[in-house]
Amino acid sequence: MPELPEVETVVRDLRPLVIGKRISAVRRTSTKALRRPWSDAWVARMVDRSVAGIARRGKWIVLDLGGPRLVIHLGMTGQLVVMPTESPLADHTHLVIDLAPGTDQLRFRDARRFGSVTLFDSAADAEAFFTEGDLGPEPFDYDPTVWRQRLSKTRRNLKATLLDQTLISGVGNIYADESLFEAKLHPETIAADLTPAQADRLLKAIVAVLTRAVDKRGSTIRNYVGGSGLAGGYQDEFRVYGREGQPCPRCETSIVAGRLAGRASHYCPACQKNSRSVRQSGSRKVSRQDHQTD
DNA sequence: ACAGGATCCTGGGGGC
DNA sequence: TGCCCCCAGGATCCTG
Numbered sequence: 001m002p003e004l005p006e007v008e009t010v011v012r013d014l015r016p017l018v019i020g021k022r023i024s025a026v027r028r029t030s031t032k033a034l035r036r037p038w039s040d041a042w043v044a045r046m047v048d049r050s051v052a053g054i055a056r057r058g059k060w061i062v063l064d065l066g067g068p069r070l071v072i073h074l075g076m077t078g079q080l081v082v083m084p085t086e087s088p089l090a091d092h093t094h095l096v097i098d099l100a101p102g103t104d105q106l107r108f109r110d111a112r113r114f115g116s117v118t119l120f121d122s123a124a125d126a127e128a129f130f131t132e133g134d135l136g137p138e139p140f141d142y143d144p145t146v147w148r149q150r151l152s153k154t155r156r157n158l159k160a161t162l163l164d165q166t167l168i169s170g171v172g173n174i175y176a177d178e179s180l181f182e183a184k185l186h187p188e189t190i191a192a193d194l195t196p197a198q199a200d201r202l203l204k205a206i207v208a209v210l211t212r213a214v215d216k217r218g219s220t221i222r223n224y225v226g227g228s229g230l231a232g233g234y235q236d237e238f239r240v241y242g243r244e245g246q247p248c249p250r251c252e253t254s255i256v257a258g259r260l261a262g263r264a265s266h267y268c269p270a271c272q273k274n275s276r277s278v279r280q281s282g283s284r285k286v287s288r289q290d291h292q293t294d
Numbered sequence: 295a296c297a298g299g300a301t302c303c304t305g306g307g308g309g310c
Numbered sequence: 311t312g313c314c315c316c317c318a319g320g321a322t323c324c325t326g
Contacts, residue, residue, distance in 0.1 A: 001320055033301080035321080059320080076320055077304075092304080112303045115319055156296065165321080172319050221319065222306080241319095262298070264317085301323080308316085 002074045002169030004139070005213035006224050006232060010080055011056045011225030016147040017082040018051045020098035020107060021064070035075060036116035045119060046070070046097070058135050058169030062126060062243045068119055069126035075114030077223045082106050086143050111223070142168065146197045151157060151191040158194075158202070159187035160261035171206060174219055174241045177266045179206040181240045186274035187265045210274075212237065240266040 002010070004287055026043045045068055053064035061080065063070035069165070072080060077092075085103040089096070095108040095117055099252065108117055122128040130262070161167055162176040171179065180187050183205035194202065218224060218232035225231055235242075239249050244257035248268035257266045 007320065020317070032303090073320085075303095098317070110303095111305065112318090112320095114303070154295085160297080163320090174319055224319070262300095263320095297326090299323105299325085302321095306317085306319105308314105310313090 002078065002218070002224055003172035003175050003176070004056070004059060004210055005234065006214075006226075007056050007059050007061060007074065007170070007217035008214050009115060009217045009226040009232065011054050011061055013230070014054050014080065017062070017104065017227065018054060019082045019131070021102070021104070022049060022050045023047055023097055025098040025170060027098075028094065028098045029089060029096050030092070031061070032094065032113060034094060034110070034113050035073070036118050039119070042119040044181065045121075045131040051099075052286060056128060058165060060135075068121055069123055070154070071118045071120060071126055071129065072108065073116045073153045075110055075112060075116070076111040077112045078108065078115035079223065079225055080106065080108050081227055081229050083229070092186070096149070136165055136169045139168055139170055139203070139210055142203060144200055144203055147203050148196055151169070151194055151199050151202075154191045155258065156191055157188045157262070158185055158191055159172045159265050161191045162206070163261055163263070168206070170210070172239070173263045175206070175209055175213065177241045178213075178239060181267060181272060182206075182209050184271050184273075186272045187260050188268055188274050232274070240268060242266065 023046050026046050028038060028192060032253055048063060049065040049068065051063060052066040055062045059073060061072040063072065075081065082104050085105050090109055092111040093107050093109045097106040099106060108179055120129060151161065154161055158180060159176055162171045162179065163173065179202065182201040185202060189233055213219065213234040214231060216234035216237060217226055217230065219234040220231035221235055241254050243255045246255055248255055248271055249271050251268065255272040257271050258264065
């Protein structure tokens with residue numbers, strides 16, 4: 001479920017609720033396996049530590065325990081919320097962390113269990129995990145030159161490219177579609193065929209869309225809630241995602257939905273022209289030079 | 295190198 | 311009410 005804006009919202013919500021709190025107990029509240037295996041040996045390493053900070057890296061949440069780092073991925077249906085101890089434990093709650101002083105608990109829930117919770121011994125170990133996973137740069141501080149270079153090296157389409165966390169971290173299905181609309185680029189456009197100007201436009205569009213979404217506390221379609229249990233508001237601002245058959249907010253043309261990179265993809269066929277396929281309709285294949293315009 | 299499909303799971307919605 | 315099928319904010323592995 002959660003992409004960068006949702007994860008960022010969780011982190012911002014949790015920050016005042018967990019920082020400075022001491023972990024007085026840790027309990028696994030289900031025996032079901034998560035995406036990455038949990039180890040009970042981690043409990044002893046967490047108890048009595050205080051939460052020094054909480055941060056986001058791509059779609060990952062990093063809880064700083066003053067040495068060890070608890071690294072959490074929400075997968076599709078994950079929730080990480082602070083709740084009072086007396087509130088009933090919701091279904092599919094996998095981990096409960098007691099916070100002191102007070103009676104609050106940090107709870108991790110995940111119905112589909114595509115998420116994970118992993119303890120690393122140090123900041124360096126957590127960072128090595130991201131490095132080994134080849135996690136791509138953050139959209140907000142992506143060097144445009146590097147971005148253009150990375151795009152120029154792949155013949156994949158833009159939709160698949162934006163979903164690739166090693167190329168850019170944090171973008172998922174919703175914000176890929178919304179960013180491509182913002183940039184007026186067709187999701188099937190080959191990344192390497194973008195002109196430098198188009199590549200710049202795309203990065204700016206991603207940043208603009210993500211910024212607006214963060215401002216609205218992300219998007220809630222089904223399960224997502226922030227760290228305090230509050231839903232998001234950006235789902236009301238979608239311009240293409242989930243709007244198949246509805247009018248394009250720019251030109252009124254019906255939004256089209258197709259399947260790309262294995263995911264539902266929404267776009268405006270009028271605003272988001274695929275220069276490649278348009279040009280291909282006359283000749284057979286198009287040389288790279290043909291794309292220098294636009 | 296890359297596309298496409300299957301897979302890991304559960305729940306919700308639509309059609310019948 | 312129930313059943314069946316399809317779909318879902320992700321990521322990874324396998325095949326062609």
